[in-house]
Amino acid sequence: MSTTTSDRTLAPKNDVAASPVTYKLPDEPLTKIKGGRSWSFFDFKELWSYRELLYFLTWRDLKVRYKQTILGVGWVVAQPLMMTLIFTVFLGLLARVPTGGVPYPLIAYSGLLPWMFVAGGISGCSVSLLANSNLITKVYFPRVLIPTAYIITRLLDFAISFLLFGGLLAIYRYGLHYPLTLSRSFLTLPMLMVLMTMFTLSLGILLSCMNVKYRDLSIGLPLFIQLWMFVSPVIYPAWVVPEKWRTLYFLNPLAGIIEGFRSALLGQPLNMFGLAVSTVATIVLFFFSALIFRRIEKSFADVI
């Protein structure tokens, strides 16, 4: 584009008189801003009015994530497959973890499927607000949309890995003739997914807002996640744990969720105690996180 002097037209002076108003003022203020800290819960009506932004944030995260990568969405498939392969070689074939006759790859994959969602979800959420600090310091919108958008992108990854697991099951059932049957516990799968998503989201939003204030979190979290994987039934079935310790074991809310997935997918009976613990923990955690998040959300722009 050329910038010749002829392009610089002299604009007429603006009319300084106040212009006629075409907008009719409402009686009640649309927005009320009040100082001072207070406890509150998510404003679902407001969140609903921001649904399009949630869509765009999710869409952006998805678009950007695999730009300039060669494998692209292939990574979503590669990750659980590689992990399953490694664990199968070392734990299934070499260390011979007892599986009760179930092929080890199925044990590992059915545990890794929810685990990778939870682990990826919380670690991604924990840095999500920091990664979007440019938005937080410049525009208003309900901040919880940021970690939520991230969780939604992870759900899409989960769906892809889930389909892959379907393929794996089909290979075992029809290719290797391993006797797999669907039991009634399969029907709990949608509920398990809701539970897993809510648990991850609750923990994710809590960590995301804590991380804004205390950066220790981003250092400590990877270690914590690693430890958590070993105390959860990810790469071994829960019944490997001795009977007398099992109640204590299932106090870990993730144990109930992961073992629940395994039972539902492999047609085994569900551990009701574990599921009850997970459900209660998720509900409590959700309310707790929401209150904390809402309370410190307003000061994000000042401390981020």
Next chain:
Amino acid sequence: MKPIIKVENVSKQYRIGSREVGSDLDQSIGRAFFGPLRWLNGARNRTHYEHIWALKDISFEVQPGELLGIVGRNGAGKSTLLKVLSRVTEPTTGQIELFGRLESLLEVGTGFHPELTGRENIYLNGAILGMKRQEIKGKFDEIVAFAEISQFLDTPVKFYSSGMYLRLAFAVAAHLEPEILVVDEVLAVGDAEFQQKCLGKMGEISKHGRTVLLVSHNMASIMNLCQRALLLKEGRIVEAGNPGEVVQNYLSTSRSGNGEVVWLDLEAAPGNEMVRLLSVRILQQGVEGPTADVDISREVLIEITYQNLEEGSPLYTGIWLRDQLATYVLSSANLPSMSLGEDPWYGQPHPLGVFRSICRIPGNFLNEGPYSVTAIVGKVPSKTQILEDRVLVFRVHDTGEMRKEYLGHWVGTVRPRLDWHTEQIETAAPVRELESSAAGSFVLE
């Protein structure tokens, strides 16, 4: 009339001091070990914080359709006020009522993602700024046309030139249609031509009955666009009303440097055993004391005070003026052939004592922006004794006196008022006659 914005006693306190916990390794290790112990002792407030009020008891109302300007020095609380209004941060105390949809523009291109294409960024940025998808769709072509980027629409914006990037970013922002628009300094970006386009758009927005709050350092745009202005100082509103008066007041009270350099210790002052510099100051008529902010339309006085330490030396004084790119704008001295009047002390044997030289730079001569002053004292014939380079900086503010018709940027290191005269020197036959005659038929249809 009922206001569209009602701000009541809003204050905002910031805690300064240990803002970022754990930034200091020693400190965080110490805290890890002793933190729990101290907590047991009940000594929780171990870090000493300082508090500052970025805003203090701010109350004002804005009428619908009004264009309100906010001026003040850096750190006066302008940006904090806009952030509180746009809900980016919350006030510490006080209350704000908004009777319309507010969208804020605290920077252009908020949320632009370099990996995404121009088209994708229009949607993303629009959504972030508060537009609905349908709204963006409806204005899409208009936005692309305004930004003049149609052939790069499907190129990731990381490959854009900075000019293209800014144009696209502003284009999206310019098509916001909230009832209240809050704008911070965004006019200060882009090339002159584009700035002009943006200013035009701002005026247009307010003409459509929308309420606009504008923070700007460009006094000319405040004076020409706004119906009312607020002057903030140290977090308080010190004046509200007619933009002309507010801007005048701002220029006469605010000091973006103090416009003076004084050497109290004669031994340390620039110079030698013959002569020493005592002070250099920028003065303007009607403003008490030295000032670093001057009005473009009024005379600027540069005052050089020096002490003569050698009986009978014939001294002269001079200055250099440079712009922000260090380009020399002018050099001047009290030589008779170089000055308008005759300086009685030029080249005269100076007795011992303190002398003051004042150089007057006419109003409506310098352009807006910062200028640096170099002070020179020498001995006739041309033996420089003191050359204090860039001893002071002052900023010329365009108060609108020199821009009633054109709001954009005037290029140039100086902006003198010159004589212009246009006259018609030839009379051409009216077009209609040409059309009817066979000879002129090729000229116009």
